[in-house]
Amino acid sequence: MGDRVAIITGGANGIGRACARRLSEDGFRVIIADINAQAGEALAEELGGDKDRARYVQCDVSDRLSVNNLMAETRSAFDRVDVLVNNAGIVAKGDILDLEEADFDRVMGVNLKGFFLVAREVSRQMVDQIEETGERTDDARRRYAIINMSSVNAVMAIPDQLAYCATKGAINQMTKSMALSLAKYGIRVNAIGPGSINTDVLKSVNDNPEALARIMSRTPMGRIGDPDEIAAIASFLASRDSSYMTGTTLYADGGRMAMNYTV
Template identity: 35%
Template sequence: MEKRRTAIVTGGASGLGLAVVNRFIEKGYAVTIVDVAEEKGSQIVHQLREQGAEAHFITGNVTDQEQARDMAKRAAEAMGSIHILVNAAGIIRRTPATEVKDTELMAVLQVNLHGSVFMCQAVQPYMEQAGEGAIVNFSSMLAHYGSENLLSYAASKGGIVQVTKSLAVSWAKYGIRVNAVSPGYIETPLSSGATQNPKFRERILSRTPQGRYGKPEEVAAVIDFLTSSEASFVTGVVLPIDGGLLAGDPMLYPPATPTA
């Protein structure tokens, strides 16, 4: 009989986090959503339970180290164990680099970077006790190339790359694997303002070899693989999910002239 799997997904009440939650629920996992959106998260859990799923919701602030430990404890008590952590909680701010204030920089770092570290620390004892665990952190394209007006966000996501590699090395001896994903341009309700802008759409898709935006379900599928036994020898990886964007620009050179 296959072992019952349990997962925590931060930021699981919307966007890519919710896509991951739905993917895990489809596989029969017990899932705990951690999010600041209490009303929305509670509604999602209620709906999932009505469908027969085992789902839990915890509202809390991942930027508080003690709260992170408490949330992991409550999740472990509710589900009986913690096999998987997906750190999808994140925020973004767009500000010219010379105008970034310390308050903005710290706010973005605290959610995206500190919050991920604190949640990793919080689940580690439960995974060590079980002798296994799989963590997936959210990095970004902005960890791999620069972009104007996104200094704080880029700093936080670049940090995630090194946190992921460091924890992968540190915790391999406990059977804990730590990987990260770097989603490209994915169509979600929150990103629609940018992705549906005609000029932005033309610019991004012209640079994307597959010529389209990604879907939340495609990101969730990759995370599902990384947290599964099929990826048992994969750790310390930062995997782009970007339709080939980081591979190169298809418009960099003109098409070759056919030869007779």
């Protein structure tokens, strides 16, 4: 995979950081797209920025011009893109009675519009590469992949996370629609639906015994997942081992969806 290039949005921290590290270990050259310049630059240096193996690009995925710049920087650095991990995301607490319009718009802008903007530009770049080289569809399926980061909350709702749940449900449908459109080119599109993962979002939970007990009560495996476990799925979906998979969502949730217990 040494000639393959991966973009990871929200790649400076959490699941995105783990995905960037894992794909780098797999031999990818990586673009770390994030708004956190300090963390992004440090990770790029760690992953071989001085050896032209990694590059940080500051990017607000909700802004079209920022996404255009991301693609320009990617082409300038590596001249191509083969895999996208569409991961940038935010949350805003609020149910249908008290969620502020501005917070709803902000979550939609990053978690849904942002996924669309980045995926659209990456898809166009991939199609151009395939058509320029005349690559056979069967060969393209082993090279090109788009991985959208969904959630168990695409299916299992939380009352005070209305905006987040709505975006993740939409991401599952977007994944299917994209997969159908891009299948003829050999570009595969799948999603990952994590359960409770040990990221910054859950730090407050880890420090709250009552909140942690609630999560454990709905997680049959009895523990919070690690970002590396999600990155391992991204690695699989980016590899030729998943060359016959497109339009699906793989859930890694410690058994939570099987229990069908949310609140």
